[in-house]
Amino acid sequence: MLRMVALDLDGTLLRADGTVGVATCAHLHELWRAGTAIVIATGRSWRTAVRVQELLDAPGPIVAHNGAYAFDTRTGREIYSRRVPVRAARAMAAWATARRIMLRYYVGYRSPVLFNFFTAEHRASFLRPEDRAEPTLNTVLDRAPVEIFLFGTWEVDSFLARFGPEGPGYEALVFPHEHEVREVNVCAPGVDKVEAVAAVARRLRIDRDEILAVGDGLNDLRMMRWAGHSVAIGTGHGDARAIADYVTDPESRDPVVEAVAWAHDAMGAPIGGLAR
Secondary structure (H helix, E strand, O other): OEEEEOOOOOOOOEEOOOOOHHHHHHHHHHHHHHHOOOEEEEOOOOHHHHHHHHOOOOOOOOOHHHOOEEEEOOOOOOOEEEEEEEHHHHHHHHHHHHHOOOOOOEEEOOOOOEEEOOHHHHHHHHHOEEEOOOOHHHHHOOOOOEEEEEEEEEHHHHHHHHHHOOOOOOOEEEEEOOHHHHEEEEOOOOHHHHHHHHHHHHOOOOOOEEEEEEEEOOHHHHHHHHHHHEOOOOOHHHHHHHHHEEOOOOOOOOHHHHHHHHHHHHHHHOEEEOOO
């Protein structure tokens, strides 16, 4: 029985324009209504994952922040987390504030997203209701964050020169963007989606053989290997395609729908199993 689907976001559930297809939304919602847990498993923040989950109208567990954090939107409760130590997080805030470099701290679902300050650009174009600036974040921070986020060019260079790619209780993951801009995700060392997805499965009392993992990138590999069944998106990374039980058609308009249809046939069993 297919009781849980763990879905990556970028390149998997989300299309190139950042939207979710209408047919995909409808299909996943019907799966959820039938009792299958639809678990977004993403490197993105909890609040991005929540917005996508709301589009699916399928509340329940979410895995976010590269696997550093899992929680349930139905109850608001944490399922799993690995956090950056408060001492390191405070040191980063003090250093960044002195150099007018904006840092973003995620501490958990329904909690404010903390900043050491707002840049004019952030205030004008990106400010969200849950954002809160704390000029003395280096002293008032009292909860270890699941992620610290930094975006920029020279700002990233300066941060890495000071704190390095890793340190006591943290690891800095760097992702390139256009025009030499990069983002840094500071998380606990070695975080991966698979540990958080496994924690969700334990909480829901779902066996690995009842789980389908769908992804497209390198950060999906361990999750895909662990799950009883795995599907790679046809346009995804070659390593993901190489280990998957099934690869969707690269021309598919709804690869997630195709993935679930394959899993249903491969498992030869009904869909569902969770009480609503």
